Amino acid sequence: MDAFKYENSKLLCEEVSVDQIADAVGSPVYIYSAKTFRDHFASFQKAFADLDPIICYSIKSCGNLAIIKLLSELGCGMDTVSGGEIYRAQQADADMSKVVYAGVGKTDAEIKLGITSGIGWFNIESEMECENISRIAKSLGKVAHGALRVNPDIYDPKTHDKTTTGKKETKFGVDIERAKQFFRTYGKDEHCVLDAIHLHIGSPIYSPEPYVMAIKKALDLIAELKAEGIEVKTLDIGGGYAADYESGKSPSYQTYADAIVPLLKDTGLQVILEPGRTISGNAGILVSEVQYIKQGGNKKFAILNTGMHHMIRPAMYEAFHFVWPTQVDAKFEPAERKEVMDMDGLVKTEVVGPICETSDTIAKDRMLPPLERGDRVAMFTAGAYGMVMASNYNAMPRPAEVLVDGDTATVIRQRETYADVVALEESPMPVDLA
């Protein structure tokens, strides 16, 4: 699952003590394990090896340059959703031919950057966007490659409404009926070559079935197009593979692959996969410090120096994250991470952040070892959609990021300062209205 474990009552990331890192760089701090990133990528690649797919890691899940570099060096492609993420891929020397770019609102400037940087595919979400990409490519004297994002009308009831993307009434992609007409109209465009299909049904998806249903629909569509003389060469089946928010919660890569690979193996299609959280989720933790303990009615509150401004998933998606102190009595070393822990001596605790909103809750009514002021607390499976969604709300500087590799630890993003937070406001300039 990951390289975070308790040894002699202390939490380690690989061979480094998490507390030693926090002593040196302060808290809150995101700590990532390079080994976990590498292991996840290697086993994901192995599970799907029979398809010889292009694996495009979703930068939006955890996009630090050092992480993009680490995965690029293993041959991993990148899934991007903005000009900023394309820029990140460039800065990290990613292989741009293995970059895919999705998003319903691509601006002209973003499209231009995608074309000039030589990305592999635009995942196209509408007719108007397709025409715009073609127009911009033509003006640059270039050819762009497009994959039509088809939304297969698949809905996994276990996926949070805010992260479901494959329903018919969604802003993403075009529905299957419209897809055929789309290929008829734009399939012969010379500046936006449309010979691929993209699916992304949302996340996290806790079983292979939704993928199977979506892929079957896409294969039917590809066959119908072929009968009309329109050839689809590439099928991108998106991301959404789960992370282990609780021990053993997510299916193994092999479980997904066993269901998906046979459907695609002998189709001759180039397959693209876009895993995000399943690679990055368990590769990171967010370490913070208990500032105060207080009683509110019958509840015991532990107030941290981090909260929804640094990790918004509990507030936004009611997401569960395992939380545990970084140093514990031997009897409290957790053998596994579960929503309800069953150990003698645990105390029901409401873990909250400092932000002036009640939604700033990290863990509700959670059974935890007794916490005191000054204790450090780790929030697990925080690698995905953690730092990338962090904000400066309440003028809070964002945390530092540290990458551990074996027995070394490197600061890969400095802690922001108050000066950083106000930097772009220091020199008001008159708007040139001429």
Ligand SMILES: *Cc1c(COP(=O)(O)O)cnc(C)c1O
């Ligand atoms: C967010 C996203 C992904 C990755 O989702 P995960 O749940 O992190 O795997 C992949 N593809 C697209 C188009 C996305 O928007």
